[in-house]
Amino acid sequence: MMRALTIAGCNYYFGPEAFCVGQRLRLMKDTDNAFDDEAICVMNDTGVVLGHVANSIHTVARGTYSAGRIYDLIAEKQYVKVLYVIDKYIIAGLEEGGDQLEASAEIFTEMVNYEMLSNH
Helix, strand or coil: CCCEEEEECHHHCCCHHHCCCCCEEEEEECCCCCCCCCCEEEECCCCCEEEEECCCCCCCCCCCECHHHHCCCCCCCEEEEEEEEECCEEEEEECECCECCCCCHHHHHHHHHHHHHHCC
16 A cells, blocks of 8 residues: 655745656654654755655645654665645655655545535
């Protein structure tokens, strides 16, 4: 089963322009985060923080996992692959067992439909 997640907080760093489909990113638990005990940083291959795994009902895209749901599941060196970049949403899939994850059209469709309904 694919575990997709939403990357949030991009505008506090380099914006959604820093992401592209197929990009491999590293996750690291942010144990020093004063606002969220389950915070997970998202970094590029040089260790620059690009955002965090979303962990709020206001930032987690429908059909994706929150930081709280994956916090205890991720390895120390956990990687994700960017699946979609849509406006403010960056959706990535957890790499499991070293295999690249395939994008799920169902999650993409649900997310876009939900966002369209929420804006009306």
